Amino acid sequence: MPIELPVLTPQSLQVLKVPPAPADPPVSGDIAKACLLFHDASSRATHHDDGVLISDEDICNAATYATQLLATRVGQRDLQADLVAALGNIMPAMLQPIRDDLALLRDEMKQTKGEIQQTKGEIQRIKVDLKDVKREIRYTRRISALTRNSNARPTDTAIFEIVPFASLDDPTAAPHNLPPLQSPEEIRGLRRHPLRAYVRGYYPNLEVPHSDEECIRLVFCGIGAYSHVRE
Secondary structure, three states, X not given: OOOOOOOOOOOHHHOOOOOOOOOOOOOHHHHHHHHHHHHHHHHHHHHOHHHOOOOHHHHHHHHHHHHHHHHHHHOOOOHHHHHHHHHHHHHHHHHHHHHHHHXXXXXXXXXXXXXXXXXXXXXXXXXXXXXXXXXXXXXXXHHHHHHHHHOOOOOOOOOOOOOOOOOOXXXXXXXXXXXXXXXXXXXXXXXXXXXXXXXXXXXXXXXXXOOHHXXXXXXXXXXXXXXXXXX
16 A cells, blocks of 8 residues: 655645655655655754744654655564654654744844844934034034124224024035125125025024115124124
């Protein structure tokens, strides 16, 4: 009577290759393939290749099939029941350490994910702190520039510091990209558009005057150069 091929779970069939049906009686090639199937099943259960865990039932069925073929070769077909029963008893104990390792690995992965989330939170807090520090630096720069410009001599050769806007933006940088104001001549020589852009930057709540002369006075005051304001 022909020996039937082992029945394996769909999960194990993703990684295990069941050989062709054996001859009746089985030949050497059939027995070799059956032994290789059992070896492959037990090996994958140990190493978890491809992320597929071979079940106890799959290993027992592969072992039963190999034993049946071996029994026909040595003339002891009846020993298969005892061997299968023995395998069924020892397989759970053999596989339990592997399952314990997998459970430990899952716990460690959860802990690692938690640590990653905590690190992301800390990085975000650092970014917020850095943003505050940068704002404080710009504010200090504005106060310093206003102080220096207020002490500048009321001459056309005076040299001014660039004063950040009320928003602490650098007027010479994006998105404003306005010409730098480092001398009285540069302020008085401003064209209509950049002149009013400077007024809006230094006085965001003030309606921009129509008079260029009044705008120039406001820019001088906006950078702290009060001594250069003409009466």
